[in-house]
Amino acid sequence: MIISKLKEALICFKAGRVTLPYPFAPHDPEDGFHGRVVVDAEKCVGCGGCAEVCPPRCIEVSDPDPDRRVLDFLLERCTYCARCAEVCPEEAVTVTKEYETATNDLNDMHMHIEVFMSTCRRCGRCYEPPTPLDRLMVTGFRPPTGKSEEA
Amino acid sequence: MTTAELVRALRHDFGAAIQSVEEPVSDKVRVAVTPESVVAVAKSLYRDYGARFLITAGIDSRKDRDGFDVDHIFSLDKEQIFFIVRTTVPSDGPHVAAITPEVPAAAWAERELQDLLGVKADGLLDGRRLILPDDWPEGVHPLRKDIKYGDWPPLGDGTGEATYPWKPAPEGTSTVVVGPFFPVLEEPTQLRLYVDGERVIDCDYRGFYNHRAIEKMGDSELTYNEIPFVAERICGICGFIHSSCYCEAAEEALGITAPRRARYIRSLMLELERIHSHMLWTGIAGHILGFDTVLMQTWRMREPLMWLCEKISGNRKTYGMNIIGGVRRDISRDLYPEILSVVEKIEQEWAQLYDAVQGDTILKARLVGVGMLPEETAKALAAVGPTGRGSNQAIDARADHPYAAYDEVPAKVITHPDCDNWARVVVRLEETLESVRWIREGLKEMPDGPVMATDIAETVPAGHWGVCTVEAPRGEAIHYLVTGGDNRPDRWRVRAPTYANLQALPSMIKDETIADVPITLGSMDPCFSCTERVEVVNMRSGEAETLTHQELLTRSRAATERLRGR
Numbered sequence: 107m108i109i110s111k112l113k114e115a116l117i118c119f120k121a122g123r124v125t126l127p128y129p130f131a132p133h134d135p136e137d138g139f140h141g142r143v144v145v146d147a148e149k150c151v152g153c154g155g156c157a158e159v160c161p162p163r164c165i166e167v168s169d170p171d172p173d174r175r176v177l178d179f180l181l182e183r184c185t186y187c188a189r190c191a192e193v194c195p196e197e198a199v200t201v202t203k204e205y206e207t208a209t210n211d212l213n214d215m216h217m218h219i220e221v222f223m224s225t226c227r228r229c230g231r232c233y234e235p236p237t238p239l240d241r242l243m244v245t246g247f248r249p250p251t252g253k254s255e256e257a
Numbered sequence: 258m259t260t261a262e263l264v265r266a267l268r269h270d271f272g273a274a275i276q277s278v279e280e281p282v283s284d285k286v287r288v289a290v291t292p293e294s295v296v297a298v299a300k301s302l303y304r305d306y307g308a309r310f311l312i313t314a315g316i317d318s319r320k321d322r323d324g325f326d327v328d329h330i331f332s333l334d335k336e337q338i339f340f341i342v343r344t345t346v347p348s349d350g351p352h353v354a355a356i357t358p359e360v361p362a363a364a365w366a367e368r369e370l371q372d373l374l375g376v377k378a379d380g381l382l383d384g385r386r387l388i389l390p391d392d393w394p395e396g397v398h399p400l401r402k403d404i405k406y407g408d409w410p411p412l413g414d415g416t417g418e419a420t421y422p423w424k425p426a427p428e429g430t431s432t433v434v435v436g437p438f439f440p441v442l443e444e445p446t447q448l449r450l451y452v453d454g455e456r457v458i459d460c461d462y463r464g465f466y467n468h469r470a471i472e473k474m475g476d477s478e479l480t481y482n483e484i485p486f487v488a489e490r491i492c493g494i495c496g497f498i499h500s501s502c503y504c505e506a507a508e509e510a511l512g513i514t515a516p517r518r519a520r521y522i523r524s525l526m527l528e529l530e531r532i533h534s535h536m537l538w539t540g541i542a543g544h545i546l547g548f549d550t551v552l553m554q555t556w557r558m559r560e561p562l563m564w565l566c567e568k569i570s571g572n573r574k575t576y577g578m579n580i581i582g583g584v585r586r587d588i589s590r591d592l593y594p595e596i597l598s599v600v601e602k603i604e605q606e607w608a609q610l611y612d613a614v615q616g617d618t619i620l621k622a623r624l625v626g627v628g629m630l631p632e633e634t635a636k637a638l639a640a641v642g643p644t645g646r647g648s649n650q651a652i653d654a655r656a657d658h659p660y661a662a663y664d665e666v667p668a669k670v671i672t673h674p675d676c677d678n679w680a681r682v683v684v685r686l687e688e689t690l691e692s693v694r695w696i697r698e699g700l701k702e703m704p705d706g707p708v709m710a711t712d713i714a715e716t717v718p719a720g721h722w723g724v725c726t727v728e729a730p731r732g733e734a735i736h737y738l739v740t741g742g743d744n745r746p747d748r749w750r751v752r753a754p755t756y757a758n759l760q761a762l763p764s765m766i767k768d769e770t771i772a773d774v775p776i777t778l779g780s781m782d783p784c785f786s787c788t789e790r791v792e793v794v795n796m797r798s799g800e801a802e803t804l805t806h807q808e809l810l811t812r813s814r815a816a817t818e819r820l821r822g823r
Contacts, residue, residue: 107616107617107618107619109616110613110614110615110616110617110618111617113609113612113613113616114550114551114554114613114617116609117554117606117609117610117613118550118553118554121554121557124557124560135567136564136567136568138568138571138586139567139571139572140570140571140572140577159482159483161479161483161486161487162486185486185490185575185577186571186572186577187486187572187577188571188577189486189577192585201571
């Protein structure tokens with residue numbers, strides 16, 4: 107009995123102090139950590155592949171008018187599986203190491219992206235014009251700096 | 258015995274009652290039988306051929322053949338055979354003869370069949386509701402295809418009309434109501450203990466308050482490749498087993514072969530998960546008994562493993578690595594030495610802890626001879642995992658139906674003959690060391706190559722099926738999948754290990770004291786919780802007292818303190 111208690115005490119002594127002073131000292135995750143996703147609106151072509159595969163369905167795609175495709179990322183529902191980054195053909199979605207996402211304002215977890223697109227004459231659906239030159243012909247096109255707004 | 262021999266024997270015994278036999282994958286058979294003979298066939302499988310009952314899956318097939326399919330899934334562990342007995346009952350007032358009187362382990366499965374599919378099981382001794390709420394209207398069965406996901410029938414106004422028909426308390430006992438939020442289980446669960454003084458005479462159970470309709474979501478909302486991520490969230494501690502089990506079953510149904518390396522990675526993650534789950538459990542068991550040194554030290558030892566998992570998968574828990582056809586992330590060879598060093602450190606520390614715990618007479622006094630689950634009961638109720646293995650039942654899906662990489666690198670099945678709480682502790686302590694050994698062997702054998710299958714067909718045929726079991730830290734999980742036409746399963750049946758083990762609870766806590774109930778339940782490793790309350794109603798005096806989580810814990814710990822002589 108006493109011996110087993112001594113053994114237990116020894117395990118504790120050997121361990122020493124293991125707790126980290128977080129949040130007073132940063133604790134950075136390793137490379138490859140699945141943190142908050144960010145979307146590069148410049149690269150996004152509006153294909154909506156990310157929305158197709160997202161298991162919690164936190165990406166909403168809508169076409170409010172023929173030249174505009176809107177993607178809303180509602181990241182408060184994100185499960186950090188990074189499927190969106192995996193399927194994005196343009197590598198517009200990237201996974202960051204950011205994990206301190208607690209917030210009082212839900213808007214902090216929302217991303218709103220508008221992609222200006224052409225309309226297919228045949229089917230009437232949006233598509234990304236092949237070159238930037240073609241993009242200038244799309245009605246409502248704005249210069250890149252104001253092209254997207256992240257709320 | 259091979260499947261062919263077994264089918265021949267059944268044909269000999271039952272003749273024309275055996276309507277058809279399918280064996281799409283070797284050693285996985287589905288036999289269609291007439292509704293009249295289903296009990297006889299099930300009884301024969303259970304009694305004469307030593308088959309173990311796993312689960313029943315009811316399928317609404319009214320659009321194809323105007324009936325409901327009832328699939329009883331059995332396992333012949335020694336022969337590594339899955340044997341499914343299917344019977345189809347007409348859709349008008351569907352009913353089927355219950356197999357529970359002959360196969361006791363089917364009790365919950367058949368009550369669930371009645372609740373969710375509305376197929377009445379004739380001859381059930383206890384045919385009360387299992388899953389549906391008390392105020393759920395009669396005749397609405399959520400798993401039928403005409404009910405949409407998210408539909409909600411008009412319920413009562415909550416004024417207390419609906420009540421659950423609890424078992425009447427035996428003469429001269431008081432009723433201790435534990436729940437509806439259970440202090441030890443994570444899920445909302447209600448347990449009524451009928452006690453005489455401190456001794457538990459009988460108990461009754463009501464659960465499923467938090468039923469999430471994941472199966473319904475799987476066959477009406479999600480697509481094949483979204484399900485692994487949802488399946489992983491069935492359990493918060495051992496989620497990877499569910500996504501692996503689903504993926505293996507789906508790959509079998511869809512005719513996809515995952516590359517060898519992907520299957521080794523699955524096994525590796527499963528073993529890492531087993532180690533950290535057993536470490537977590539050991540800590541909590543210590544905590545329940547007032548032995549917080551164990552809690553602190555096991556959780557300290559566990560932490561580097563969690564960081565390792567984060568490094569491998571990107572997530573500390575709920576890795577999201579599985580997908581039909583393989584895994585999403587490869588493990589770099591540079592990481593092998595680190596994996597080995599983390600688990601070998603655990604092995605070394607775990608051996609010290611095992612040694613210390615083994616000599617602790619007070620700890621043993623609380624565990625040895627408490628929560629007895631005799632071998633025959635464990636067998637009859639088909640207890641699985643450490644709960645079954647602690648009662649000398651050598652049931653381990655890794656050996657019974659090898660999946661992932663366990664066919665090439667087998668895992669040793671650890672059993673203990675003592676049938677008490679201590680036996681279940683020893684099984685878990687030793688399994689942790691066995692998992693470390695597996696990881697060492699597995700990493701040595703792990704081949705190079707792709708981690709994702711490339712030959713996935715464009716279209717997925719309907720009506721194919723697959724069944725898989727995976728050994729979770731808590732026991733055996735089963736996924737049974739029938740493919741459907743619209744890029745999602747027609748039916749996806751999941752059985753988590755606690756479903757089987759909880760049915761053994763009444764016999765485990767019978768004749769124990771209230772103070773022993775938390776650790777006995779805990780020894781089964783259901784999910785744990787805090788901040789709940791327990792109400793004690795004294796039926797004789799009519800007085801009600803309320804026990805908080807803290808007070809129940811205090812009772813459990815006071816029993817240890819008394820032994821310590823303080």
